[in-house]
Every structure is written in C-alpha cells, then in structure tokens.
Amino acid sequence: MQKQANTFFSGRARRSILRALGLTGALAFTGMTATAPSASAAQAFPQKPITIIVPFSAGGTTDILARIVGQYLAAKFGQSVVIDNRAGAGGNIGGQAAARAAADGYTLFMGTVGTHAINASLYRNMPFDPIKDFAPLTRVALVPNLLVTNPAQPYRTVKELIEYAKANPGKINFASSGNGSSIHLSGELFKQLAEIDMQHVPYRGSAPAVTDLLGNQVDIMFDNLPSAMQHVRGGTLVPIAVTTAERSPELPEIPTIAESGLPRYEATSWFGMFAPAGTPADIIGTLNTAIVEALKNPEVIEKFTAQGAQVYSETPESFAKFIASEHEKWAGVVQASGASVD
Template sequence: MTSIRFNARRAILRAAAALSLGAALLPSAFAADNFPAKPITLVVPFAAGGTTDILARIIGQYMSEDLGQSVVIDNRAGAGGNIGAQMAARAKPDGYTLFMGTVGTHAINESLYKKLPFDPVKDFQPLSRVALVPNLLVANPQQPFKTVQELIDFAKANPGVVNFGSSGNGSSIHLSGELFKQMADIDMQHIPYRGSAPAVADLLGNQVAIMFDNMPSAISHVRSGKLVPIAVTTAERSPELPDVPTIAEAGIPGYEATSWFGLYVTAGTPEPIVAKLHASLVKALQDPKLVQKFADQGSTAYSETPEEFAAFMASETQKWAEVVKSSGASLD
C-alpha cells in the first residue's frame, strides 16, 4: 500500500512539474507566434545618409512588408558607432530592437578603444551579415604607379614617401592600408582626416598619393578619370569594375579587407523570435529587387546563418586586432 501511495504521489509531482514547464514556455511561444505586435526599432550607429543608414533603410522597408509592422530607423551616431551599439546592447531582449552593426562596431573597435561600453559578443545575438562593400585602392593620376606591383616597387625604393589618406584613425579605410603595408612589407605614411570626403578632396588635389576608399564614394571619380583604380580589396573582383584586379591576384596573395554590415538583436532574445527575424531578413536579402538596390549602392547583398556570422565575426576580430596592434592606433 505504501509503495502504491508513493508511486501515485511521484506521478502527481511529475505531472505538476510538466504543467509548470509548459506554463513557463507558453509566454515565449505565444510571444513568438504574435511577434511583432508593434513597430520594431532598427538602431543605426551612424548619421543619416551614409552607407550604413542607406542599407538599413532598404532592409527595414523589406522586413516591414514581410512582418506586417513598421521598422523605424533610429540614428544614434558617435564614437565610431559605440553610442548606438551601447544603446542596442542595453535594450530589452524582446526582438523589438535591431542593430545595424559594421566591421567597426563588431570587429575593430574592441581592439581600437581602450574602454568599450558594450561587449560585441556577449551583448548581441547575430542574425546575418547583410552586405559586403569593397574598398577600392585608388591613386591620383599624377603618381608614378598604376598597378599594385608598381606601387610596391616604388614604395620600397622610396621608403616613407608614399602617403595614404583615410576617413580617420581606426576606420576600415585606414586599417585596409595598414594591412596592405604589413603584407607588402613597405613603409607608407598614414594621413587621417575627419571623414572620407576631405580625404578624397586632398587625393584629387594630389596632397595624398593613394587611398583605400569605400567603393560608393570612389567609383564616380574613377569613372570620370580623376582617380586611377589600382585594385579592389575584396577576395573577388567587383561587378562594378570587372577589369580592376583584386589586391590578392595583383601581387599580395591572401589579402582581403572588406567593409561589411550585419544585423543583430539584443542577446537573450527568445530563440523563436530570433528565428522569425532571421527568416524575414534572409527573405529580404534574397529578393532580386533588394539585391539590385544594394548593387546600385556598390554593395553586395549577403545572407548566412547566425552561427556562420558568429564564426566570421570571430575571425575578423582576430585579424583586425593584429592590424590595430601593429599600427599603434588607439582611441579613448
């Protein structure tokens, strides 16, 4: 009799535990089924009108149509993207705050800044990279080199003579040049500017010799003949300039430096909601109309799994940490 009572009591406890677990899971499942029930905020850590903002708005439009709720862009510029990243990292993990991260916020800044107000890995759940933007190695036409090998030969024969402009210390444009210096084993002088526009202006005036500029801002000057395209920094040639070789094939095997952009959600967001957001994002990135809109901006649409994105981030962080250390760049 005692055994029967014990077994009955154990069965009741098991049933109660199962009911409790089911009740605990219901809110998450219900939230995912009904997500989104209100507008979603997409935090962009740079000012309106830049490449990050433009791509985010395109993505937001497509995801809004798919999810049935508005995706509202919130520009929070400053500190190389850190202000916006910190805001998104501290948001409620309910899927209603997305973040448009970059190679800066999630691969470079960790090594560049002495104190980072967020953790790129622990504070964010990656969804997918969304776009790749090649940098273009361009030179003023008055310079005595037109190819990667000619540039390397000239720099080795004239140490420290070649200077290269950038949009600022620690930017992807700056570090693309530092990576080139390391791999080519040459001495070039870095000239930092407050933004890409003034750097390009001095490049056009031959105040600086070369620049590793983002494709969207350099391509019009290449097409007009005001700048000489030497090579692209990506692993493959750009469809926009198919006759321009990659740096890797032109003389530095293994060289690759890409400005990339990715979408994140705050860490701790329920997995069903993460899955729903990822599915909507991938659907948008595979839409031919979006692909063309990205191409019009000099960007390549890209989609992957959250796991693939996380692995890519880890490799990028390690690569740029070594470049930052070698360059000596550091910001407060």
C-alpha cells in the first residue's frame, strides 16, 4: 500500500499540533481576520456547512493545510466547515468519495500531487478519473523536497553526485517513504534526467527511511523539506539541492537541482482544492475568490510557513493546465520506473 510523503505526524504529535493551531473538530466562525458576509450575500452561496474531504489521516500536512484554509472559509462565509478524513489507498478512498459527492459546492476535496498526478499511472484500478471527475479551484501550497545525504558520503553537490554515480553505476542507494510516493518518484526523475543508475530502497514511511539514512545504511534521499530540516540544521544530514524550480525561502543558500546542471528537473509535493465536476461556474468562482483571499491572509501565510509549505494561488483555468502537465510528466516517470500498486 502506497504511503504518500505528505503525512509526517502521528499519534500524540498529531493531536498536539492540531491543538496548537486551534484546528481540532469542526471549524466554526473564528477570530481569524476575514470579510464578514454582508446582508445581500445571505441569500447566496453558501447557506449551509461545507465539508472538505481530506484523503489522509488527521495531523498530516494535507489535513493541517485543509484545516487552516477551512478555518478562514468558516469566518468568511459565516458557516461551519467540517473536515472529513478518509484515508487509504494513497488518497484514492477520499478521492472516490469526493468525486461521487453532489456538485453543489458543499463538498470540497484537498487533493495532492499523488491523488491528481501520480496515482492514475501507479494504481492498476483507479476508482475515479482525477481530471474528468473534478473541477479544479486552485493550488494552495507547495512543499519542496530536499536532496540530502549522510555526511560520510563523498559528494556535496549535484555535479559531484552525478559524477560519482557514473563512476560507480548501481552503487548509490536512494531511500523513499514507499513505492510510488512523491519522494520515490523525485529520485526516479533525477535518475532519468541525469542518466545514472541508482538503486531504490522503499520504506514504510519517511521516518524509518530517514533513520537508515542517518545511520549511513542508505546513501541519499529526496525527503520532504519539513521532515529533513531538523537534521540539516543539526548537521546530521547534508543538503545537496532542493527539487523546486526556485530556491526555498527556508534554505536560500541551497541551490535547486535545475540550476545545478539538470535544467528540466522540478518535483514538488503540491496541494490543491477541488470541487466535484459539474459544480456551477458561479460557485466555482465564489470558492476560488474566497480561497485565494485566504491564501493572502497574513495569519494563513504564517501557519502555512510553520508547516514548511509555500502558499500558492491561481485561477481554476491555470490549475487545470498545471494538473494536465503534471499528469503527463509523472505518467512518464512512473512508466519508466516500473512502479505499480495493485
């Protein structure tokens, strides 16, 4: 079973994080700064609570980001926003539930690069079509992956890593949080563009993979930046490059893989909000406007940054084009890697 890279927390840590952010339970009207609904808007959408289906467990990044946005929407609309966690099958269980929901704007879906760009090529039997069954609203956040290595390894740059791999074909092992995860496919994309041979070592989640990387039992890893950051700051892992098109504000001194010699390389764990296909255009517009407004709110930006996420917003049309390009890109990577999940 695939485990996506966007769930970092578990158990007591999850509950502590949610309590600290004030995001437990249903999201009623809160003190977060937002434009209050006017009397004239009372007859318009929405007139009842909104549900956001999150296809992963409570406490992970997808869940926390959805709750932050939901908290703002609750304040904006004067309606409760309920988070419905439906985890399993790499996000496909929640995706299926959202795809089958009424197309009236009252059920939204927090999708990811996994649910809307990777899974269709990875899973043999998809219960929904990520493009035909959803109406994109906007991306909400990007979480960079970070290429890191153990200090005992001889390479410190992308160039040195590629040179070492070519001189020692098949000897570099790269860890991941699981077969078909964004962390795994970030490594596969690197292999393809650098034209090198590396061995993939899948784990059941990011934590055990990082543990073996710290113990120098594997050589490198394309880990989520928030997960790797503490080890980088502690000096127990060496950062080589970030996987995004631009440098991370949290590690501005670390170059991107693209600027380090592989200009076509870009791999990002992204998160976006969707409605079921067929949702009326005026409701799509209302939701997009409200979510984009939320993503410009300083409180929202601060909370996203605390999760290692970069705020991102756009039009539904722009998001739709992005999804199509991501779907095509990752289909090629999955096919070349041979990864699959029953």
